[in-house]
Amino acid sequence: MSDAINKSNDAAARPSLLRQLCAVRPIEPVPAGKSRLKQVLSAPALIAIGLGATIGSGIFVLTGTVAANHSGPAITLSLLIAAFGGGLAALCYSEFAAFLPAPGSAYSYTYATLGEALAWFIGWNLLLEYAISASAVAVSWSAYVVSLLADAHIHLPAALVNAPIGLDAHDHLIATGAIVNVPAVLIIAAMTALLYVGMRGSASANTLMVSLKVAIIVIIVIAGLKYIDPSNWRPYIPPNTGARGHFGWSGVLQGAAIIFFSYVGFDTASTTALEARNPQRDLPIGILGALIISAVLYVAMATVLTGMVPFQKLDTDAPVAVALDAHPQLSWLSWILKVGVIAGMTSVILTSLLGQPRILLSMADDGLLPPAMSRCHPRFKTPHVSTVWTGVGAALIAAIFPLDVLADLISMGILLAFGVVCLGVLMLRYTRPDAHRPFRVPWAPFTCVLGALFCFGLTLTLGWATWMRLVIWTAVGMSIYAFYGFKHSRLRT
Numbered sequence: 001m002s003d004a005i006n007k008s009n010d011a012a013a014r015p016s017l018l019r020q021l022c023a024v025r026p027i028e029p030v031p032a033g034k035s036r037l038k039q040v041l042s043a044p045a046l047i048a049i050g051l052g053a054t055i056g057s058g059i060f061v062l063t064g065t066v067a068a069n070h071s072g073p074a075i076t077l078s079l080l081i082a083a084f085g086g087g088l089a090a091l092c093y094s095e096f097a098a099f100l101p102a103p104g105s106a107y108s109y110t111y112a113t114l115g116e117a118l119a120w121f122i123g124w125n126l127l128l129e130y131a132i133s134a135s136a137v138a139v140s141w142s143a144y145v146v147s148l149l150a151d152a153h154i155h156l157p158a159a160l161v162n163a164p165i166g167l168d169a170h171d172h173l174i175a176t177g178a179i180v181n182v183p184a185v186l187i188i189a190a191m192t193a194l195l196y197v198g199m200r201g202s203a204s205a206n207t208l209m210v211s212l213k214v215a216i217i218v219i220i221v222i223a224g225l226k227y228i229d230p231s232n233w234r235p236y237i238p239p240n241t242g243a244r245g246h247f248g249w250s251g252v253l254q255g256a257a258i259i260f261f262s263y264v265g266f267d268t269a270s271t272t273a274l275e276a277r278n279p280q281r282d283l284p285i286g287i288l289g290a291l292i293i294s295a296v297l298y299v300a301m302a303t304v305l306t307g308m309v310p311f312q313k314l315d316t317d318a319p320v321a322v323a324l325d326a327h328p329q330l331s332w333l334s335w336i337l338k339v340g341v342i343a344g345m346t347s348v349i350l351t352s353l354l355g356q357p358r359i360l361l362s363m364a365d366d367g368l369l370p371p372a373m374s375r376c377h378p379r380f381k382t383p384h385v386s387t388v389w390t391g392v393g394a395a396l397i398a399a400i401f402p403l404d405v406l407a408d409l410i411s412m413g414i415l416l417a418f419g420v421v422c423l424g425v426l427m428l429r430y431t432r433p434d435a436h437r438p439f440r441v442p443w444a445p446f447t448c449v450l451g452a453l454f455c456f457g458l459t460l461t462l463g464w465a466t467w468m469r470l471v472i473w474t475a476v477g478m479s480i481y482a483f484y485g486f487k488h489s490r491l492r493t
Helices: 003-011 017-021 043-054 057-100 106-113 118-152 184-194 200-226 248-261 266-270 278-309 319-325 328-365 384-400 403-431 445-461 465-490
Strands: 166-167 173-177
Touching: 017 118, 017 166, 017 403, 043 200, 043 266, 043 278, 043 328, 057 248, 057 266, 057 278, 057 328, 057 403, 057 445, 106 118, 106 328, 118 184, 118 328, 118 403, 118 445, 118 465, 166 319, 173 248, 173 403, 184 200, 184 266, 184 328, 184 384, 200 328, 266 278, 266 403, 278 319, 319 328, 328 384, 403 445, 403 465
Parallel strands: none
Antiparallel strands: 166 173
């Protein structure tokens, strides 16, 4: 009788399933994490990491193709709208990063405010975003390097530089006859090895590449100013062609939605919280600094491109090259442009591979993933196990899949994370109103709600196929959570 009463009392005391799924982690970060990772990142290094993830092929490609197909010369307006939306999310990230310096980024912020189940959903989708981002850029890097080698009369076998899987005209997966994309695998392996042996060396290499590509962008912009024809900017907003999103204001907004994804690199800076020397001060500087600098560079490049040639000519994979070729006096810039593109892509691959292991580490620390994922190298002070797993996964994806299969999936995970982070800051203002915040979001209710609406609204611009892939990926992730994470959660056990 006594045992029955005790079991009944235990059952009554046990929280309901819903309460367990919505349980939040204590706000204080885990102090032990600081002894495992080297705190070597200054504010400039964090800005460089954000820029490394933000300024890649997008500034050399998207600025031209969006102008040609959606915004016209008003691409600059699209860029500013996108920067405003990204700025709302960046402000929310900055408050969280200073208040809760944890390597899990949006996953950790969600766990501290909106509960474990939603945190898993966000973390799982961030893993998809980071891995596929590295893989997609590696595929582009491979194509560009193969093209450069062909210019030097070095031709690699087609079976070793293309994906064995492709898409037909009906978006069905087909076999291409290729074996594996070797250059894409090699660049991911090289960047993984660099990250394995230490953050200091990785940050220095990233800073070098970022400095190089920013200098090249500035050189191209300054050199192109002399060849701007203001008549190419008229009309600033071309009339709508009758198709939604093709010029007119609908085109400006559609262009902003596409360009928005070029500003999301600041999330990577937040994953390095335990490696920052002074995270409360430096993380907000790194996040907001990366966004502001990248926005200025994007607008400057778009302004010069649309002024040098009619925007209709920019509908190509190399719009900057088209603008330079239109003015023979600038032919000397062609090789500089190629160096800038390669440096830009390489730094994006490096920073994408940097972010995911730290999210895996944070999820493993919470018991939601196997403890091996939280192991750190005793000498290099890096999350070496999760770094290797990330590199292997990204290399396999890059080796097998083409760019058009990967591109849209990058957008979904980060948009969902941004929106949830905006809501998390708002929630924290009500649950912990008196807590000290080294950085505070200005006009929090308005900023947070508008940021969430902006990010969630952009997910509606993605196609149904992307949503279906999200559903499948989420189903896989929730199955892992149900059979492993839920039972091993340290918050629960």
